[in-house]
Amino acid sequence: MDQPIGVIDSGVGGLTVASELMRQLPNEQLIYLGDTLRCPYGPRSEQEVITYTWQMVRFLMEKNIKMLVVACNTATAFALENLQNELPIPVIGVIEPGARAAIKTTQNLHIGVIGTEGTIKSEAYPKALKDINSKIHVNAHPCPRFVPMVEQGILSGEAAMEVVSETLVPMKKQNHIDTLILGCTHYPLIRETIQEVMGDRVTIISSGEETAREVSTILGYHQKLYTGNRKPAHEFYTTGKLEVFETIAGEWLDQPVSVITSVVIDY
Ligand code: DGL
Numbered sequence: 001m002d003q004p005i006g007v008i009d010s011g012v013g014g015l016t017v018a019s020e021l022m023r024q025l026p027n028e029q030l031i032y033l034g035d036t037l038r039c040p041y042g043p044r045s046e047q048e049v050i051t052y053t054w055q056m057v058r059f060l061m062e063k064n065i066k067m068l069v070v071a072c073n074t075a076t077a078f079a080l081e082n083l084q085n086e087l088p089i090p091v092i093g094v095i096e097p098g099a100r101a102a103i104k105t106t107q108n109l110h111i112g113v114i115g116t117e118g119t120i121k122s123e124a125y126p127k128a129l130k131d132i133n134s135k136i137h138v139n140a141h142p143c144p145r146f147v148p149m150v151e152q153g154i155l156s157g158e159a160a161m162e163v164v165s166e167t168l169v170p171m172k173k174q175n176h177i178d179t180l181i182l183g184c185t186h187y188p189l190i191r192e193t194i195q196e197v198m199g200d201r202v203t204i205i206s207s208g209e210e211t212a213r214e215v216s217t218i219l220g221y222h223q224k225l226y227t228g229n230r231k232p233a234h235e236f237y238t239t240g241k242l243e244v245f246e247t248i249a250g251e252w253l254d255q256p257v258s259v260i261t262s263v264v265i266d267y
Pocket of ligand 1: 009010011013014039040041042043071072073074075116119147183184185186
């Protein structure tokens with residue numbers, strides 16, 4: 001099936017999932033939309049996140065996608081069920097894959113989760129983790145300064161270290177945690193700094209790898225995997241300025257990104 005896979009996020013964070021999709025499914029074409037103009041979604045109300053997410057989805061549905069990956073934890077927490085109920089194509093989010101990857105990793109059943117205010121308030125992670133294993137202990141903590149920092153292109157160095165170490169003080173106090181879920185797709189972009197602050201004893205989990213595996217399984221099950229041989233022409237759209245998006249896409253994705261377009265989606 002040569003239709004594309006749609007990937008959405010509030011900004012550049014979903015590129016961390018797109019890059020895994022490109023690695024695991026190199027023949028599939030991706031159409032990515034980041035709502036950079038209205039990023040961050042984290043502090044927004046549930047209704048706002050649902051409205052904006054649907055606007056992104058309508059844009060991608062017009063591009064005839066065969067599957068939708070909600071590569072944003074905040075949108076997954078608030079809108080996934082609604083999207084799965086309403087859309088005629090398979091839809092997956094990033095929270096269940098992230099929870100599954102963490103459960104596979106933890107040795108002592110103490111898992112930390114960091115994410116946006118919206119994701120943490122929704123309690124979607126504790127629920128997803130405890131649905132798999134009710135004995136899991138979860139400590140969740142919001143990190144509202146991370147997404148604006150990443151969207152500005154600050155991914156390392158002293159400034160990043162200062163913000164990350166200040167923000168993670170409460171998480172560091174949870175010294176029994178052996179696994180930390182990056183419950184926001186922007187956070188893998190500052191993973192090295194987060195690892196440095198948390199120390200080697202803590203294994204860091206991002207949901208991209210597990211999510212891509214699941215996309216492959218679902219498309220296979222529906223017999224919708226692309227079986228030919230091609231070099232797919234991915235398309236990237238942002239509602240905001242092109243510069244930071246281009247820089248981060250260029251650094252993060254293994255292949256050169258040729259088409260990045262700025263679009264308006266508030267319809
Ligand atoms: N990447 C989004 C997430 O995973 C970022 C949220 C935001 O825009 O605040 O939640």
